Amino acid sequence: MRIIKFRIWNYKSIVDSGDCFLADKVTIFAGKNEAGKSSILEALSDFNFNSAISSKALPLEKNRAGAKPCIEVTFESTDIAILGIVEKLDLPPALKEQFAASLEAKPQLKVKKTYSSEYEITAGIFSDIQKVKPSEWSVLLTAFNATVSLLNTDALTKKLGLPKLGHDVYSAKNASEILSNYQTRVSESSESLSAEDLASVQASLAALKGALEQNAAQKVTLADKLRDAILQEIPKFILFSSFEDVFPNEVSFTDLRNNKWIADLSAMSDIDVETILGSDGTARKRHKHALGLQINNDFSQFWTQDFSNLSIDWNSEKIQFWVQENDEFYPPEVRSQGRRWHLAFYIRVAARAREGKPNIILIDEPGLYLHATAQRDILKHLESSGGNCQILISTHSPYLIEPDKLERIRLVQKPPDRGTFIENKIHAVSDKETLTPILTAIGLELNQGIVGSDKLNNVVVEGPADYFYLTAFNVLYPQEHLNFVSGGGAGNMPKVGTILQGWGARVIYLYDNDQAYKNAQRSIKREWATISKECLLALNIDGSIEDIFSKEEFASIFEVPMETVLDKNSLYLKANPLDKVLPARKYLERARGPIADALSEKTAKTVKALLKMLAEKFQH
Numbered sequence: 001m002r003i004i005k006f007r008i009w010n011y012k013s014i015v016d017s018g019d020c021f022l023a024d025k026v027t028i029f030a031g032k033n034e035a036g037k038s039s040i041l042e043a044l045s046d047f048n049f050n051s052a053i054s055s056k057a058l059p060l061e062k063n064r065a066g067a068k069p070c071i072e073v074t075f076e077s078t079d080i081a082i083l084g085i086v087e088k089l090d091l092p093p094a095l096k097e098q099f100a101a102s103l104e105a106k107p108q109l110k111v112k113k114t115y116s117s118e119y120e121i122t123a124g125i126f127s128d129i130q131k132v133k134p135s136e137w138s139v140l141l142t143a144f145n146a147t148v149s150l151l152n153t154d155a156l157t158k159k160l161g162l163p164k165l166g167h168d169v170y171s172a173k174n175a176s177e178i179l180s181n182y183q184t185r186v187s188e189s190s191e192s193l194s195a196e197d198l199a200s201v202q203a204s205l206a207a208l209k210g211a212l213e214q215n216a217a218q219k220v221t222l223a224d225k226l227r228d229a230i231l232q233e234i235p236k237f238i239l240f241s242s243f244e245d246v247f248p249n250e251v252s253f254t255d256l257r258n259n260k261w262i263a264d265l266s267a268m269s270d271i272d273v274e275t276i277l278g279s280d281g282t283a284r285k286r287h288k289h290a291l292g293l294q295i296n297n298d299f300s301q302f303w304t305q306d307f308s309n310l311s312i313d314w315n316s317e318k319i320q321f322w323v324q325e326n327d328e329f330y331p332p333e334v335r336s337q338g339r340r341w342h343l344a345f346y347i348r349v350a351a352r353a354r355e356g357k358p359n360i361i362l363i364d365e366p367g368l369y370l371h372a373t374a375q376r377d378i379l380k381h382l383e384s385s386g387g388n389c390q391i392l393i394s395t396h397s398p399y400l401i402e403p404d405k406l407e408r409i410r411l412v413q414k415p416p417d418r419g420t421f422i423e424n425k426i427h428a429v430s431d432k433e434t435l436t437p438i439l440t441a442i443g444l445e446l447n448q449g450i451v452g453s454d455k456l457n458n459v460v461v462e463g464p465a466d467y468f469y470l471t472a473f474n475v476l477y478p479q480e481h482l483n484f485v486s487g488g489g490a491g492n493m494p495k496v497g498t499i500l501q502g503w504g505a506r507v508i509y510l511y512d513n514d515q516a517y518k519n520a521q522r523s524i525k526r527e528w529a530t531i532s533k534e535c536l537l538a539l540n541i542d543g544s545i546e547d548i549f550s551k552e553e554f555a556s557i558f559e560v561p562m563e564t565v566l567d568k569n570s571l572y573l574k575a576n577p578l579d580k581v582l583p584a585r586k587y588l589e590r591a592r593g594p595i596a597d598a599l600s601e602k603t604a605k606t607v608k609a610l611l612k613m614l615a616e617k618f619q620h
Contacts, residue, residue, distance in 0.1 A: 030434070074108055
């Protein structure tokens with residue numbers, strides 16, 4: 001199962017976080033200090049099954065006294081996953097078959113946890129439970145109807161003023177009441193029936209009611225079992241804190257089997273506790289040498305800063321860890337905080353990603369003790385681990401925000417009138433302090449591009465949707481040295497471009513092929529002396545970026561019926577209040593994923609021509 005979104009209420013400074021949709025692999029919470037980034041990760045950590053929401057999470061404000069912290073997580077699930085859970089329940093084979101047969105496609109599973117440990121699960125599978133009829137229901141109902149038929153059904157039911165009983169009685173919300181009412185009315189009209197017939201009808205009614213009540217109790221038991229099984233199977237949140245998780249110097253043999261660091265090393269290497277504790281000296285020595293080489297070779301991929309070997313040694317009492325630099329060995333505690341943190345970070349994250357469980361890794365301020373290059377090492381490691389598990393990190397460091405992957409950013413804000421909340425759309429925020437890490441990241445990357453010639457050529461586009469689509473197109477049909485930057489609207493594009501030019505970058509401006517482009521051509525010489533008309537370009541189609549797609553592609557991207565798109569795609573968006581940016585961001589995520597959206601031959605030809613035009617513009 002993977003997380004689709006989450007929402008948090010009444011947790012510390014969070015009144016209502018709003019729905020936060022996760023990126024495919026790595027989601028980054030950016031925001032200024034004291035905005036509530038750490039509280040978000042702590043709340044998710046408190047969501048874990050078999051743990052209680054901490055009393056420290058209770059709101060302190062008087063106007064929220066009594067409000068209970070609540071965390072809701074929506075998972076993407078499948079019938080296969082649910083059936084796997086059902087198979088683990090102790091149910092009769094016939095009921096399993098009945099239950100499985102009623103399942104339909106239900107891709108979402110919503111789990112809500114309320115202070116301190118009350119869980120509520122919303123899923124189609126629980127409505128399926130209500131559809132499961134007792135195995136004897138059909139037999140009992142058939143027998144009852146046969147009995148009544150012998151007594152002239154029409155006359156009996158008409159005289160008693162009661163409906164005929166059919167299979168739909170079972171699914172009625174007041175089924176038990178219907179049966180009781182029928183039973184009462186039959187008894188009241190006993191003079192219409194012989195004593196033998198009356199006993200037969202009442203016995204049949206009692207059997208039906210008994211089966212109904214027994215099955216209702218079975219449903220409650222089944223729902224409880226299923227609830228517990230789901231809670232045990234949903235992914236676990238693993239919180240890694242920069243302030244608490246530090247790699248140790250040694251671990252005593254008495255703690256070896258229960259120590260979390262040894263468990264993590266076992267998950268991401270071939271360390272064998274039983275060999276270490278064994279009496280075979282040759283096997284222990286061979287294992288010690290091989291283990292050290294494996295960890296170091298793996299770790300060196302993600303720690304490019306003056307790499308030092310991690311050495312593992314042990315005697316008859318404890319395992320000892322050493323950091324080897326040149327010919328000297330040092331205990332981890334005497335090395336820098338950054339070195340110790342990065343080593344702990346690598347082992348913890350690698351272990352969680354490789355242990356074969358659907359974990360969600362939460363990392364609070366991973367760049368706290370590290371300089372810029374080491375922070376980029378972290379990104380490399382996160383990208384490698386993100387394929388196996390979802391990763392959420394909080395940061396206000398621009399070095400952890402990649403300018404060509406802004407779709408993974410979620411902005412955390414804390415205005416005085418509403419408390420901490422999460423903004424999924426970075427373009428919707430104007431707070432300078434909140435946006436600073438993102439703007440700085442773009443600036444730093446461009447500065448590096450001047451040296452490395454990989455981000456020197458920048459195309460300023462009108463808005464975030466243009467940025468996402470064009471970046472996705474360049475993923476699908478790569479043109480070297482093209483970097484797209486959102487201009488924050490047609491009127492603001494020259495402002496962004498002149499700043500980039502000030503950093504030494506080359507800039508061209510790509511407008512929608514509409515009135516904004518014509519306005520820019522007229523005003524550019526008058527208002528922006530540093531910008532020439534030759535730098536202004538328009539899309540190679542009539543309209544906006546969405547018009548580059550066919551109607552079928554547009555309908556698929558925006559998840560609307562194709563028959564409703566009667567005119568140009570851009571006109572459809574003007575007539576319908578749809579979010580333009582979120583579908584564009586999802587499109588980029590799919591383009592970077594293993595299965596990208598296939599473009600029609602006509603659209604692909606237009607896209608390739610557009611990218612070629614932009615690339616050639618920088619060659620002049």
